Amino acid sequence: MRRPRCNTQPDFAPPVPQRAVAAPDDGSVIDALRRGDDTAFARLVDRYGASLRRVARLYVSNRAVADEIVQDTWLSVIQGISAFECRSSLKTWIFHILINRAKTRAAREGRTVPMAGLDDPVRAAAPVAPDRFQPGERPAELGRWTPPEPGLEASPERRLLAREARAHLQKAIEALPEHQRLVLILRDVEGCSTKEVGNVLGFREINTRVLLHRAHAKVRMALRPYLDGA
Known part of the structure; x- marks a missing residue:
């Protein structure tokens, strides 16, 4: 399965009204990924790649580092899809992986996200x-x-x-x-x-x-x- 290409879209864009697009059934996508279907993986990258990159940039200031985080996320998806238990949606799982990778990288670079006030x-x-x-x-x-x-x-x-x-x-x-x-x-x-x-x-x-x-x-x-x- 090929490595995903880095997205070159702007890091942030203001929210604009868009028509909701129904995502394909998670089950069929997961089955395709487990079979090593490159087309299914490419579509997944196209669907979430830009979003993942924008979220990664919330944790790290360097665009190249954000791209590396996204690459690591997709590799983790490939490696972990066979063990994915579907306790959450595929989208939630992918974003959760991205957040964990971004937090780890941010901590390594000494950049922290303040947690004050979250529990009150x-x-x-x-x-x-x-x-x-x-x-x-x-x-x-x-x-x-x-x-x-x-x-x-x-x-x-x-x-x-x-x-x-x-x-x-x-x-x-x-x-x-x-x-x-x-x-x-x-x-x-x-x-x-x-x-x-x-x-x-x-x-x-x-x-x-x-x-x-x-x-x-x-x-x-x-x-x-x-x-x-x-």
Whole structure:
């Protein structure tokens, strides 16, 4: 089975609306990988490669090192697929391997991810104004942002404002504390469910929701001039 190629896409991209694409049945993919099916493996690399690289960059600052972590992850997938017991989804398992490899490499290079506050959801950051979120959502369930008003980008001025907001959105995401950024990237950019994010990172679900809420709050604060002026 060939080694995966390094992905050359940008490390981070602001979340944009995308159509959900149903992943193939895990069972058939796992069977194909166990048979040494190169095509199945290549499709898996295409599906998750860019996401894995973005997550790796949350732990290490060097792009080449992130690529090595992703390569090691795929090798571990190849070597471990025969023993995979399907206690989680294939996607969760792959991301869990990636996170462990990234943590090990970050520790080796002396870069740590602070864990303070993860086990104390009560000490969350100040809540965001309720009108910033969709009606009926409780703080622990905040997982999506209010959609833009109809016709937001109807004029050139609106389109320019949207481009500027996207640039500031990317900066706001990159400025988040590492765990908040990781949760937001996995949940809002990579499309993982809150439960999947918790399983991948080894966090309790309540902690995952608190981190996501904090991340949303900080990003919205950074974008407030654009949201209020739109």
